[in-house]
Amino acid sequence: MDITATLKEITALSVSDRIRLVQAIWDTIADEQVYSNLITSQQQELDRRIADYEANPDDVLTWEEIKASIKGL
Numbered sequence: 485m486d487i488t489a490t491l492k493e494i495t496a497l498s499v500s501d502r503i504r505l506v507q508a509i510w511d512t513i514a515d516e517q518v519y520s521n522l523i524t525s526q527q528q529e530l531d532r533r534i535a536d537y538e539a540n541p542d543d544v545l546t547w548e549e550i551k552a553s554i555k556g557l
Contacts, residue, residue, distance in 0.1 A: 499546055 494502060522530070545553075 503544065
C-alpha cells in the first residue's frame with residue numbers, strides 16, 4: 485500500500501468523514517485486542533467511553549473547536 489497516496493485521498497475527505505474513518509480504524513484495532521494487557525480500571529474506563537460515544541455519537545468536537553477551547557478563544 486502506498487501510504488502517501490492513501491493519506492492524500494484521506495485529506496480530501498471532509499473533517500467529519502475523516503473522524504468517522506479514524507473511529508473505524510480504532511474499532512478494528514480494538515477488535516484485535518491489541519491492548520489485552522490493560523488493567524481492569526483501564527478496561528472499564530475504555531468501556532465507559534465507548535458506551536458514552538455509542539449513546540451520544542453526535543456529541544463530539546472538531547479539532548478546531550478543541551484548539552480554540554485550549555487557547556481560550
